[in-house]
Amino acid sequence: MSGARAVVLSAGLAMLAGGCRPAVRPPPNVVLVSIDTLRPDRLGCYGGVKVETPAIDALAVAGVRFQNAFTPVPLTLPAHWTILTGVEPWNHGVVDNGMTLSAPPVATLAERFAAAGYDTAAFVSAFVLHRTFGLDRGFARYDDGPAADAALDQLLHATAPADERVDRALSWLRRERTRPFFLWLHLFDPHAPYQPPAGFRARYADRPYDGEVAFVDTQVARLLAALDRSGQAGRTLVVLLSDHGESLGEHGEETHGVLLYDATLRVPLIFRMPGVISAGEVRQEEVTLADVAPTVLALAGLPATPGVDGRDLLGPGGPPLRPLGAISEAPRRRFGWAPLIAIREAGWKFVAAPRPELYRIAEDPGEQVDRIADEPGRSVGLARAARRIETTLRTRLAARSAAEPGNEARARLSALGYVSGPRSTASASPDPKDVIRSVGELDRAFQLFAEGRLEEAQARLRALLVRSDLPSPTVLEGLARLARLQGDDAEAEALYLRLLAQEPEAPGPLAQLVRLARERGDHRTEVERARQLAQLSPADGGASRLLAEALIAAGDPAEAEAEFRRGLAAAPRSGWLRLGLARLLMATRRGTEADRELDTITSDEDVPGDLATEARALRDRTAR
Numbered sequence: 167m168s169g170a171r172a173v174v175l176s177a178g179l180a181m182l183a184g185g186c187r188p189a190v191r192p193p194p195n196v197v198l199v200s201i202d203t204l205r206p207d208r209l210g211c212y213g214g215v216k217v218e219t220p221a222i223d224a225l226a227v228a229g230v231r232f233q234n235a236f237t238p239v240p241l242t243l244p245a246h247w248t249i250l251t252g253v254e255p256w257n258h259g260v261v262d263n264g265m266t267l268s269a270p271p272v273a274t275l276a277e278r279f280a281a282a283g284y285d286t287a288a289f290v291s292a293f294v295l296h297r298t299f300g301l302d303r304g305f306a307r308y309d310d311g312p313a314a315d316a317a318l319d320q321l322l323h324a325t326a327p328a329d330e331r332v333d334r335a336l337s338w339l340r341r342e343r344t345r346p347f348f349l350w351l352h353l354f355d356p357h358a359p360y361q362p363p364a365g366f367r368a369r370y371a372d373r374p375y376d377g378e379v380a381f382v383d384t385q386v387a388r389l390l391a392a393l394d395r396s397g398q399a400g401r402t403l404v405v406l407l408s409d410h411g412e413s414l415g416e417h418g419e420e421t422h423g424v425l426l427y428d429a430t431l432r433v434p435l436i437f438r439m440p441g442v443i444s445a446g447e448v449r450q451e452e453v454t455l456a457d458v459a460p461t462v463l464a465l466a467g468l469p470a471t472p473g474v475d476g477r478d479l480l481g482p483g484g485p486p487l488r489p490l491g492a493i494s495e496a497p498r499r500r501f502g503w504a505p506l507i508a509i510r511e512a513g514w515k516f517v518a519a520p521r522p523e524l525y526r527i528a529e530d531p532g533e534q535v536d537r538i539a540d541e542p543g544r545s546v547g548l549a550r551a552a553r554r555i556e557t558t559l560r561t562r563l564a565a566r567s568a569a570e571p572g573n574e575a576r577a578r579l580s581a582l583g584y585v586s587g588p589r590s591t592a593s594a595s596p597d598p599k600d601v602i603r604s605v606g607e608l609d610r611a612f613q614l615f616a617e618g619r620l621e622e623a624q625a626r627l628r629a630l631l632v633r634s635d636l637p638s639p640t641v642l643e644g645l646a647r648l649a650r651l652q653g654d655d656a657e658a659e660a661l662y663l664r665l666l667a668q669e670p671e672a673p674g675p676l677a678q679l680v681r682l683a684r685e686r687g688d689h690r691t692e693v694e695r696a697r698q699l700a701q702l703s704p705a706d707g708g709a710s711r712l713l714a715e716a717l718i719a720a721g722d723p724a725e726a727e728a729e730f731r732r733g734l735a736a737a738p739r740s741g742w743l744r745l746g747l748a749r750l751l752m753a754t755r756r757g758t759e760a761d762r763e764l765d766t767i768t769s770d771e772d773v774p775g776d777l778a779t780e781a782r783a784l785r786d787r788t789a790r
C-alpha cells in the first residue's frame with residue numbers, strides 16, 4: 167500500500183479514536199472523470215499499443231492504477247449509481263437504464279460533498295444519465311447537455327461530444343470560489359455508434375472505436391492541462407474510470423449490456439493525488455466500482471458512508487479478499503432472455519445461466535475454455551454466492567424501490583439504441599449466449615446506419631425482422647428511420663403505424679407520425695395525432711410543443727397558446743417549448759411578454775447552446 171497516505175491516515179485514525187487533532191490538510195478538490203464504454207486494453211498504461219492515449223497514461227504514471235478493476239453491471243446508469251454511492255446494483259436496485267431510484271439507500275458522493283461545504287457540478291453527455299433518473303441528487307449544478315431539452319423529434323441528437331462537455335466543465339472550473347469543488351465529468355464518445363472526429367477517423371481508419379478513445383484522451387488532456395494552469399492540480403484528487411467495457415465482437419457480442427465476460431466487465435481505474443498517493447503504483451487485487459466512493463471519501467478526509475458495499479482501496483491493509491459479483495438483468499427485461507450473474511473469486515469465475523460456465527480466469531483471461539464439466543466441485547461455492555445475489559436482487563426488484571421509466575424516457579432511450587423494456591419473461595427463457603448474435607447483428611446494422619451505409623443497414627434489418635429471438639419493434643423502428651432518411655415517407659408512415667399497433671403506448675412512433683402528417687400538409691391528422699401524444703406524455707415538453715405547433719399550423723393560435731402554457735406548467739424547464747410561446751407572443755404583438763419568456767430561457771445556464779443562441783437572436787429582434 168501507499169506509504170504516502172500516512173498524513174491522511176493519521177488524521178483519520180485520530181478522528182476514529184475520538185482524538186482532537188484537526189485534519190492536517192485542507193480538504194482537496196475532487197474531479198471524477200467517467201469515460202463511457204472504455205476498455206482498459208486500449209490505454210497505453212494498461213499495456214495497449216494500438217491507440218495513442220498520452221494524457222490518461224501520464225495520469226496513471228502520476229498516481230495509482232488498479233490493474234484488475236471490474237464493473238458490477240455493464241450498463242451506464244446502474245454502474246454510475248454504484249460509482250456515486252458505493253452500493254452494488256443488487257442492493258441499490260437500479261439494474262437497467264431508464265430506471266429511477268426514488269430513495270437511494272445511502273447518500274451519494276455529491277450529497278456527501280455538498281454537506282461538507284463543497285461546490286458541486288456534473289456535466290454528463292447522454293440522455294441515459296439525465297436528471298430524471300435521479301443522479302442529480304446533491305449537485306448544485308447538473309448539466310444534462312443537449313439531452314436536457316431534446317424534443318421528441320430530435321431524439322437522435324441527445325448525446326454531446328467530449329470537446330463540448332469539457333468546454334462547459336472548464337468554464338465552470340474557471341469560476342472564482344473560496345470552497346473546494348467536486349466535479350463529475352461524464353464523456354460518452356467511445357459508446358456506439360463510433361463516429362470519431364475527422365482527424366481521428368483518418369488516423370484510425372477501420373478502427374472507429376479506437377479513434378473515439380484517442381479523441382477522448384485529447385479532451386482529458388485539455389481538462390488536466392487546465393487544472394495544472396489553474397494551480398489547483400496539487401490540491402486535487404483526480405479519479406478516472408469507465409462504467410463498463412465494450413465487447414467488440416468477443417463472444418458474439420458487439421457492444422455491451424447483455425453478457426458478463428471481462429470484455430465488458432473490466433474497467434480502467436486510476437487515482438491521482440499529488441503528495442498523498444505515491445506516483446506510479448500499480449495494484450493487482452481485484453476491485454469493484456463500488457470501492458470508488460469509499461476510497462474518494464477517505465482521500466478527501468471525510469468519514470465513510472455507513473451501509474455501503476465498497477471498501478477504501480487505499481486504506482490500511484487495502485481491501486480484503488472477497489468474491490466480486492456482476493449482474494445482467496437487461497436480457498430478461500429487454501428480450502425475455504434468462505438473466506445472468508457472474509462471481510469471481512481466487513482466480514476462478516463462474517457465470518450462473520441456464521447453462522452455467524466456469525473459467526480459470528487467472529490463466530484464461532479471454533474466457534475461452536469452459537471448465538464446468540471438468541471441475542464440478544469448484545463451482546459449488548461460487549454458485550451459492552450467485553444465488554445469494556439473485557435472492558437479494560429479486561427481493562429488491564419486487565419491493566419496487568426502483569420505478570420503471572416513463573414513456574418519454576423510454577422513447578429517448580430507444581432512440582439511443584437501448585431497447586425499451588421491460589418485457590414479459592417467455593416460458594422457456596433462452597440462454598443469452600445462445601442468442602446474443604441477434605443483438606450483435608442489430609448493433610452492426612445500427613453502426614452501418616451511423617456510417618451512412620443505409621442500404622446495407624436496411625438489408626440487415628430486413629433479415630432480422632423475420633427472426634423470433636429479438637423483439638421486432640427495435641427492428642421496425644430502425645427500418646422506419648432508414649425509410650425517412652431515404653425520402654420514402656410512405657414506407658416510413660406504414661412502418662410507424664405498424665409499430666404503433668404493436669406498442670400503442672410508445673410515444674416515439676407517434677411523434678414521428680405527427681411530423682409526417684405535418685410535412686405533407688395534413689394538419690387535421692397532425693393535430694389529432696399530436697393530441698394523442700400529449701395525452702400519453704402530459705409532462706413532456708416535447709410532446710406539448712408538437713401539439714402547439716400543430717395547432718398553429720391548423721390556424722388555431724388561441725388553442726396553441728393554451729397548450730404552450732399548459733405544457734410549461736407541467737415542464738417549466740422545457741426551453742424549446744418556452745421559445746415557441748415567445749414566438750407566438752411576438753407574432754401577436756405582445757413583445758414585453760415575449761421578452762420575459764426569452765429572458766427566462768437565457769437565464770438558465772444549462773440550456774443547450776443552439777437554443778440559447780436562438781433565444782438571444784429573438785431578444786435582439788424585439789429590442790429593435
Ligand SMILES: [Zn+2]
Pocket residue numbers: 202203241242243409410
Ligand atoms: Zn455506459
